[in-house]
Amino acid sequence: MKRRLGLSVYPDNSDFNKDKEYLDLAAKYGFSRIFMSMLEVKDGKEAVFNKFKNIIGYAKEIGFEVILDIAPNIFDALEISYDDLSFFSEVGADGIRLDVAFDSNKEAMLSFNPYNLIIELNMSNDVAYLNNILTYQPNKPFIYGCHNFYPQDGSALPLDFFTSCSERFKKEGIRTAAFINSQVGTFGPWDINDGLPTVEIHRKLPVEVQAKHLFATGLIDDVIIGNAYASEEELKALSEVNRYQTVFKVELVDDINDVEKEILFKNQHFRRGDITSQMIRSTEVRKKYKEKDNNPHDNELMFKRGDIVIGNDKFGKYKNELQIVLEDHKDNRKNKVGKIIDDELILLDYVKPWSKFKFNE
Known part of the structure; x- marks a missing residue:
């Protein structure tokens, strides 16, 4: 409809x-x-x-x-x-x-x-x-x-x-x-x-x-x-x-690189069907950008709900996978690239298995 x-x-x-x-x-x-x-x-x-x-x-x-x-x-x-x-x-x-x-x-x-x-x-x-x-x-x-x-x-x-x-x-x-x-x-x-x-x-x-x-x-x-x-x-x-799909408004970190910007804004994201409670995983981008280097930055933080992270060069096969944090955690193999604005955190509850989503700055 x-x-x-x-x-x-x-x-x-x-x-x-x-x-x-x-x-x-x-x-x-x-x-x-x-x-x-x-x-x-x-x-x-x-x-x-x-x-x-x-x-x-x-x-x-x-x-x-x-x-x-x-x-x-x-x-x-x-x-x-x-x-x-x-x-x-x-x-x-x-x-x-x-x-x-x-x-x-x-x-x-x-x-x-x-x-x-x-x-x-x-x-x-x-x-x-x-x-x-x-x-x-x-x-x-x-x-x-x-x-x-x-x-x-x-x-x-x-x-x-x-x-x-x-x-x-x-x-x-x-x-x-x-x-x-x-x-x-x-x-x-x-x-x-x-x-x-x-x-x-x-x-x-x-x-x-x-x-x-x-x-x-x-x-x-x-x-x-x-x-x-x-x-x-x-x-x-x-x-x-x-x-017809959620487009999150995000605030970027200062050190986000061009590869991360492209991953974030130039792709159709969807949540994996076999979900985890810790984060929303968009995994297809890691295959598309597997040859692209991604140096660590903003990776020694406690990631909070609504943070957007992308796997860096330390993350092996998971390099350049995009994730939205649902539960607080630390992992220096991931770079924080931005965060969903506070008003839109409520939307995270509606990203179900296979849900499509995008981002706007």
Whole structure:
């Protein structure tokens, strides 16, 4: 399943022209889906329809898929029913997100709506909700899953709970989404805004690290910025994230040589299938560079988790093998060539047997 980047728009709390500029910028950087919140009906059904139709229409013109987040009270305020989703089709949405659960048969029936609207389910509950819906034979290609976001500091999901919730959806082949937090975004749907991530440990991290982590779990297809507006620098950084393998950002040691730089940056690395707990081994490079000399340097250190080392001339057949340290150890047959930045050490847990990975300086 192809992975995508998304962003959030809040027409109830924003200006059309500013939203339009934001969408133009995001489209420039390859974003392709929108979470759009419809929270209140202050000015009547017709005014709401026109406001949302304008921004959704523009978003569709420039290639976005738009999912409307619908609070239950909106149906009463608009005097519409879950049995008639024509309003959302006419306003131009591709789908609606149900923040509340019905009896599972209802969700299955909604997925057969005549407008081919996507029905997006709340993923942030570790219960058999999806499984129950699947027993009622829904129109599965039109079922998505999307986590919640959490504006209060400390209130987002712990990682293990997020993983358990997400696995329920991913193992059934459902398209999944989760939110990350812009460090410069100032608003969302409510008056509290300590950021809008799904996972609590992401709240203060750079956006690209959050995205790398979600993609690295293998559980999330669409990564969506929860708060508005992200900066152009953040959008650009996200556009450069490899969505299909982890690319670690590294800090190099001063004495790294040209051979080591080439080994590090010019090769597709993968972890050996017969893994060890002490390090992640990329062994093919030692064959490719077996004739290249590699004098010892930075080799009398205690290597720490996240250090990147390459075998030096003392290491015999293992000369020029690349390793990422997982457990602290010393070995003067290895040169330290750099270290993974601290924010990205969390990604090491997702380098499994045969996992592919690369490095950026």
